[in-house]
Amino acid sequence: MEEFQIVKRKRKKTKPSYKIRPNICEDQAASCTIADIEKVIARIKICKEELKESCFWLKFKESVERSLEVTSSSYRCQQGFRRDEPLKEEEVVPCITDKLSSLTIKNQVIENCEEIGNPTNACQDEDNCEIKIRKNVRDLSREYEVLVEATTGSNQEGQDQSVHSVMQSSFSVDSIVCYGLGNFSSCVNARYQLALLLLLLDHFQIAPSRGFCYDPVFTTAENDILKRYDLSCLKSNEEGKRRVYKPTIFFMPHCGKPLYNNLLWCNWGNSLANLIIIGNSFQQLEERFPSKVLEEEVPYIKAILPFVHQVDIVNNFKFLDVFNDIGVHVFPTSTLQQAPPMMWTFKKEPSYSHLTDVEIIVNKS
Ligand SMILES: C[S@@+](CC[C@H](N)C(=O)[O-])C[C@H]1O[C@@H](n2cnc3c(N)ncnc32)[C@H](O)[C@@H]1O
Numbered sequence: 495m496e497e498f499q500i501v502k503r504k505r506k507k508t509k510p511s512y513k514i515r516p517n518i519c520e521d522q523a524a525s526c527t528i529a530d531i532e533k534v535i536a537r538i539k540i541c542k543e544e545l546k547e548s549c550f551w552l553k554f555k556e557s558v559e560r561s562l563e564v565t566s567s568s569y570r571c572q573q574g575f576r577r578d579e580p581l582k583e584e585e586v587v588p589c590i591t592d593k594l595s596s597l598t599i600k601n602q603v604i605e606n607c608e609e610i611g612n613p614t615n616a617c618q619d620e621d622n623c624e625i626k627i628r629k630n631v632r633d634l635s636r637e638y639e640v641l642v643e644a645t646t647g648s649n650q651e652g653q654d655q656s657v658h659s660v661m662q663s664s665f666s667v668d669s670i671v672c673y674g675l676g677n678f679s680s681c682v683n684a685r686y687q688l689a690l691l692l693l694l695l696d697h698f699q700i701a702p703s704r705g706f707c708y709d710p711v712f713t714t715a716e717n718d719i720l721k722r723y724d725l726s727c728l729k730s731n732e733e734g735k736r737r738v739y740k741p742t743i744f745f746m747p748h749c750g751k752p753l754y755n756n757l758l759w760c761n762w763g764n765s766l767a768n769l770i771i772i773g774n775s776f777q778q779l780e781e782r783f784p785s786k787v788l789e790e791e792v793p794y795i796k797a798i799l800p801f802v803h804q805v806d807i808v809n810n811f812k813f814l815d816v817f818n819d820i821g822v823h824v825f826p827t828s829t830l831q832q833a834p835p836m837m838w839t840f841k842k843e844p845s846y847s848h849l850t851d852v853e854i855i856v857n858k859s
Pocket residue numbers: 673674675676677683684687708709710711731732733734747748749750753816853854855856
């Protein structure tokens with residue numbers, strides 16, 4: 495009888511591609527005590543310090559700065575799309591007067607006049623208000639921005655951005671919106687991403703209150719922790735449909751495609767030039783998914799691909815799955831102008847109900 499030799503199958507040694515850490519996501523559902531909150535805050539502090547010292551942050555900053563340079567150089571208003579120079583006073587006032595035709599907007603203007611320290615009673619009617627604006631139009635650049643935000647903000651769907659174009663002659667980041675961090679109290683990747691958000695706010699000298707955060711999975715404790723940093727927690731699920739009127743960084747690490755698609759849809763046209771999206775590499779999406787799939791599922795991402803300027807993030811952080819596949823995406827005006835005009839007329843609100851695997855949490859209707 496033949497002897498059998500028992501050979502232990504050798505386990506194939508695989509080289510880990512990144513350092514292995516304990517999985518800290520297991521206490522996801524656990525309720526947080528004050529001591530737990532303090533512990534999370536201490537951990538965030540460590541993440542921030544580590545990140546700040548890292549070569550990753552150095553390179554990351556450079557990539558963001560480079561993207562901003564590209565987009566800011568073409569940002570200055572251009573004729574027809576944006577202009578090189580602010581409009582003259584005589585062009586501005588009719589433009590504002592147009593906007594004043596709506597009562598709601600007029601009320602907002604009155605509120606803004608109050609805000610800028612004008613006597614309220616001088617703005618009781620449209621004419622007075624216009625006179626006030628005409629008088630102050632040269633000097634009150636800051637207050638004027640508030641006015642512009644109010645008028646354009648109340649006309650979100652409108653295509654006339656003439657007033658908006660007037661003011662946007664300089665390019666500086668106004669705020670940072672962060673979607674889809676995940677449970678940073680229990681997940682170390684999300685914690686490093688939150689640390690990066692805090693570093694970005696410091697770097698651009700943006701007040702923490704201009705950092706807007708939302709993820710439907712945030713726990714009450716996590717919202718409380720964000721508030722401890724003076725960050726603003728968005729109260730509702732806007733599904734990424736946020737229109738912006740000033741340069742805004744959208745920090746969306748590893749979010750689902752529909753969230754980017756919704757954001758693009760909501761800013762389709764001139765407003766795209768205000769977006770700086772730090773999130774999943776669009777270029778990699780293009781490589782990974784057949785064009786037909788992108789067209790059917792996320793048509794706005796598909797359509798913008800030829801007109802986006804992307805700077806890849808060098809993924810040299812010690813944990814390779816925190817900032818992998820991330821790029822900084824900007825939409826320079828000069829590039830957007832090359833798109834066929836037809837492209838901007840397509841503006842149907844995205845819907846994902848036909849998809850089986852939906853990567854976004856939507857509002858319950
Ligand atoms: C793949 S996870 C990424 C989590 C984390 N940033 C990471 O890199 O591990 C996608 C995140 O998007 C969030 N998300 C889904 N729908 C969202 C919405 N409507 N608004 C904001 N975030 C959303 C999910 O809750 C989830 O935390």
